[in-house]
Amino acid sequence: MGVSVNAQEVEDSEYVKNVKSLCRTVTIRQSRFYERPDMLYWLFPNYYREKRAVKQIHNFTYSVINSRIQTLQNSTNDQNDSEGKAVPFLDMLLKSTVDGRPLTKEEVREEVDTFMFEGHDTTGSAISFALYLLASDQDVQDHALEEQKTIFCEDIHRPSTYNDLQQMKYLERVIKETLRLYPSVPFYGRKTDQPVIYKGNVIPEDIDIAVNAYEMHRDPEYFPNPDKFDPTRFEAMDGTKPYCFIPFSAGPRNCIGQKYAMLEMKSALSKILRAFRLLPTVPEHQIKLTSESVLKSYTGIYIRVLKRTF
Numbered sequence: 001m002g003v004s005v006n007a008q009e010v011e012d013s014e015y016v017k018n019v020k021s022l023c024r025t026v027t028i029r030q031s032r033f034y035e036r037p038d039m040l041y042w043l044f045p046n047y048y049r050e051k052r053a054v055k056q057i058h059n060f061t062y063s064v065i066n067s068r069i070q071t072l073q074n075s076t077n078d079q080n081d082s083e084g085k086a087v088p089f090l091d092m093l094l095k096s097t098v099d100g101r102p103l104t105k106e107e108v109r110e111e112v113d114t115f116m117f118e119g120h121d122t123t124g125s126a127i128s129f130a131l132y133l134l135a136s137d138q139d140v141q142d143h144a145l146e147e148q149k150t151i152f153c154e155d156i157h158r159p160s161t162y163n164d165l166q167q168m169k170y171l172e173r174v175i176k177e178t179l180r181l182y183p184s185v186p187f188y189g190r191k192t193d194q195p196v197i198y199k200g201n202v203i204p205e206d207i208d209i210a211v212n213a214y215e216m217h218r219d220p221e222y223f224p225n226p227d228k229f230d231p232t233r234f235e236a237m238d239g240t241k242p243y244c245f246i247p248f249s250a251g252p253r254n255c256i257g258q259k260y261a262m263l264e265m266k267s268a269l270s271k272i273l274r275a276f277r278l279l280p281t282v283p284e285h286q287i288k289l290t291s292e293s294v295l296k297s298y299t300g301i302y303i304r305v306l307k308r309t310f
């Protein structure tokens, strides 16, 4: 967004706490039928927790937007200075027009919130599960490291370039296999806009449907021996069943950030793999899955790391 919020340095960041609280309240509401109707929801403490979190998240986002507007107004850079430089996403939004008019502050805030929310915990969850899986399978880890050595040769600790990331084919399969076993967004909703025939039955129009990517990814019909972590299964996938692997959803409302997410995850995992050998804890840590909008382990994810010497 072009604004530094130091979320990783500030312990107990209010923004991070509020996003967590919001995810939790939404998940709890889904699981309690009596909290679902809007006309009853206000009777429960969750309603007030959710409202408070949403208000504070909006306030924070507005402060980021205002601070960026201020910086842009104070900036002495003319058009030529910024030529060739990456333009922050927020600047693009502030300069965008819809039907010839600029976006309102509220519309900009909605876009910023969507990208902040969809873009941070999803990749964080996938990177954590990938590290866990790599630590528990030394053969896969060695294979991934060999690929890194081939790409980086003598200069093993240099920062990766876009071209390097494109060459990380095996690491990409590791990430896909991680997202198959632990999809960051385990299920998402859709509404039928026309009757749909499914397995001989008619699902009427205007029905809410939960798409369960987690279950689909563990269906032995599509993924034999589904609980096994095996990145090579993506070598064999020929694209004839494109909708059995749907961590980024599919169709017109699929994930707009998936290519960026893949680069981000490759970049982080590549750096960690080159610096450390990943090992399981002793005794091996058991993860326990929970979905708070994003898939997590409520017992945390623990591994051991050993500094590599080449």
Ligand code: HEM
Residues within 6 Å of the ligand: 114, 115, 118, 119, 120, 122, 123, 126, 179, 183, 184, 185, 188, 189, 246, 247, 248, 249, 252, 253, 254, 255, 256, 257, 258, 260, 261
């Ligand atoms: C491992 C990483 C990621 C996964 C697994 C993932 C998954 C998904 C899924 C399943 C959806 C559809 C949700 C729904 O329909 O309810 C979605 C939507 C979206 N994602 Fe991602 N995402 C990831 C990373 C990112 C990143 C890094 C960004 C932005 C930089 C991003 C931006 C978005 C946006 C804006 C949407 C809404 C698209 C729309 O409604 O048209 N995502 N993502």
